Amino acid sequence: MKIKTILIFLFLFTVVAHAQQNSSEKTRLLILADMGNEPDEEQQMMHMLMYCNEFDLEGLVAVSGKYLQPASKNPYRQVLHPELFHHLILGYSKVYKNLQKHADGYPEPEFLTNLVRTGQPGYGIESTGEGLSSPGSDLIIRVVEKDDPRPVYIVVNAGSNTLAQAIKDYEKAHSAAELARFISKLRVYENGAQDNAGAWICAQYPEINWIRSNYQTYCYGGPANDGIADNKGDRSRLGPHTWGEYEYSSIGQHQWALQHIIANHGAFGRYFPLRQFENGHVTFLEGGGTIPWLGLCNKGLYDIEHPHWGGWSGRFTKEKVKNFWSKHTSVNVDEKEYGDFYMFIEAEDQWVNPETGKEFNDWFTPIWRFRRAFFNDFQCRMDWCFQPFEKANHNPNAAVNGDRSNRIVFLNAKPGEQILLDGSASSDPDGDELEFLWWCYAEAGTYPEKLELKNAENQTFNFVVPKDAKGKEIHIILEVQDKNEIASLFDYGRIVINVE
Template sequence: MHSIVASGQWEYGIEGIGEGKSSPGLSLIIKSFLKDDPRPIYVVVNAGSNTLAQALIDFETRYSAQQLDAVVRKLRVFENGAQDNAGAWICSKYPDIHWIRSNYQTYCYGGPMPRTAEKLQVKGLKKGPLTWHPYAYSDLGQHQWTLEHVIAGHGSLGAYYPLRMMGNRLFFLEGGGTIPWLGLVNQGLYSVDHLSWGGWSGRFTAEKVPNIWSRYERIQKDEESYGPFNLYTEVADHWVDPVTDSVYHNVFAPVYRWRQAFFNDFKCRMDWCVADYNKANHNPVAAVNGDSEEKIHFFQVEPGKSIQLDAGASSDPDGDQITFHWWIYQKAGTYPDPIEIQDYSSSTVSLQIPKDGLGKDLHLILEISDHHVIASMYDYRRIVFQIR
């Protein structure tokens, strides 16, 4: 563990960067920069990004401009909450960096706080869908769910899961640092290179947007002095909770729509820590036209064409019955009008590509879930129809 975990900068924000301000953490980051590996480097910034800033500064002094450019283009940075003043500084100094700023969706694992919802003029249920049954719709209810399904009786790992206390107050279930990682769980659904497509990590703009400030006023004041910067920022979804028919049309909905699935996933995975394989639940495996590889599918199709897809080869390792649900993720695509899906709850599906869709994209989601006494687990495949 000590070979892959290290402390970062000792000071706050950009005050903690500069000549001679190296740290063990930045050495690990630079080590990842130098790996002979063509894959992107995924970085989650939790409380602050100055260690990444110092790593880029040090790399720039030691290596060529071409090497620096290659590293910057490999980075995929998810800034969780914009909690220090170094993120905007990095984006201003290194404008080609792939930087995702989540001021709000990142807190939607169990939150956000009611005052955040009120600030954004979000009406209705302030904590989003209730996915911690049978406990109360409250911070306490969330932690009671966690005590049963994560902390108690789930081994040493579960016992370390924190109750989120600040002073004498209990806050919503911890997960602000979790949302950035969750998208990577579903490689058949989410792509960090196509942020407007959405997934368990939320949904963001297709292009960078200028000067999206931190939600914290004291940080924004610093950011305003750096000059222009551009980054990807979160966007809203329209979603109807299939359990309660509650309508969500806000910036939280791109995470809320997956919440039941990832709560169930957490619950079942914690059983893996202590239960025999045959006494635990495991994710089903989705297949499209016989292909079960975990990937996003792309099809070039002509306007007006009738399409049939078959998920009948989907399977469940525990032998559980599978439920199929096909749906169009309209906000993820570029065709503006609703599309009718025939047999959306069957293993096979049919749809008509719109005649006026030339040059547009449609996103069809195959969502499967198993029927298990512990909880249902999910798998997904995104099918992108490129109408050409």
């Protein structure tokens, strides 16, 4: 059988890729968060600042939502708290110079300070309209209007009404064609659907690219059903146990964080709070606001233009789904007033945890399959706050046939064709030994059968395209892991094979 070798100059065999897959480009990111609702927002945003060299951060907007609004019984939660962004940026400034020793691209603290705004102070779509513009909604318009062809990835970690206000204001002052271009640049990830504005937006502007996550977004450390105290019930709801020797509970997660994030990790580590409610209950780490941006750290794995492909931000349906209601009853009652709406929603994966042999097969698995990797990643990155380069661990670089660019690779092939994939040019900046794993991400493609890959732990790998795969798409993932005494770090390469 003829062997088709993928050359280093991958463009000879690729289809035209989206601009997002150009390794020289980062994703433009704007975050809306109900800062002050509870400590999880500070945990999420502190975590995000440790990775802010991986994307182009363009806005940090304090907004309202179901839990932080004028109707709250807690006076602190009746108003917005942009000062918490400034508090975290102050902590970041204390370690900024040391972070620069480990990676390029960390923005200056003053730049981050200038991104902070306040959004709609009131709750829901009712707090939008004529004369209700906010500094946050104005910022959204300026960001989207920039002379920059890249889409704007908007993470909504609370209510969406500040985004709704921006769209209303833009629509009033522009033509229908200009509004269409404005909407076309938006890529929205709505975490938890925490007000009624998301459904209103999608009903009014059905062409908008909108992801809604009711559950995957909470799986960074949390249980499948986040409404039940995870350390008092069925522990399997927590997913894979990824916090070492500490107990399989929320308490164990915070003990892990105390060791690897907070204590003896430089000035910034102390800005990571305990996530504790007024009744004293300690719950799982980071709520839902980490997962939406986390996928942006893996350019070779995740693509915001194809949320059904999966990655560290989860995996979603290829087509929009009708009326995927918020999990919050008080929100979805309002949502039913606006007419039908369509969104990309959570999809299922099947995965066997290699550490335990336990199989997972549900909505939460697209996150849980990567949880070991991103817990290790945060742990190692926190060392960058105070350690010199030689005493910290850094991510390996996964290279497919010599291409180190972290671009997603596109190939055309024929049924029965044999393809040689070569990861031997992968490297590690610390000189660590590397382990390789090639695996088929079946749910990301369109070929229905599970493919068992032989010699999948070798640097080079021969893949035979199934003879019955004509017209299908197959996704092969190269997973490279370093062997380091601090914790193993990962990098990925995705090969998308179009079977002609």
